[in-house]
Amino acid sequence: AQKITQTQPGMFVQEKEAVTLDCTYDTSDPSYGLFWYKQPSSGEMIFLIYQGSYDQQNATEGRYSLNFQKARKSANLVISASQLGDSAMYFCAMRESITGTASKLTFGTGTRLQVTL
């Protein structure tokens, strides 16, 4: 079963508009972390935002916010005031603790966002 599901292979948004990238996850672990990363065409992975499973408030980082709905197991990324430089691949990821110091990050298949004029 997919641990992380991103159902939108591609999205278009107009400059200055807001866009929501969907992510749902599946875990039975009560302690987990959710991440969003941006991968521009140059290839590097850029950390955007993190949400811990016990965090009471939704995470925000500048123009990025994470809409965390624990009961629905969703962790959607909201980008406000889109810019041309936001055009990239976006990956949702989940970290589950395996044992003690062991953990791994599982990535979704990504959503390619294209910002248009």
Add this chain to the structure above:
Amino acid sequence: DSGVTQTPKHLITATGQRVTLRCSPRSGDLSVYWYQQSLDQGLQFLIQYYNGEERAKGNILERFSAQQFPDLHSELNLSSLELGDSALYFCASSRGYVQGWDTGELFFGEGSRLTVL
């Protein structure tokens, strides 16, 4: 700049050969992760090390091996290379295990792009 250094950035080699990819984590980070990203695919978790010891293993082939040294840098060895091993290999680091939980985000290097001809 994430603070994670990977070398080489690009590598072209032939089938059957062996290569070593090197990663220096951010200063103070104890955990190192290796990921493989094939063309147009998400990131596949290979292996995690914490303070020199293997902690978690993903879909890492037997032809691949890794280690983390006392100075915390890590190497990923890929042997008997096949065409399908062509990919972007990422190293990531995190602070590690603090008070029962890994403290959060993973920081990725720029990746090593391996081309097997």
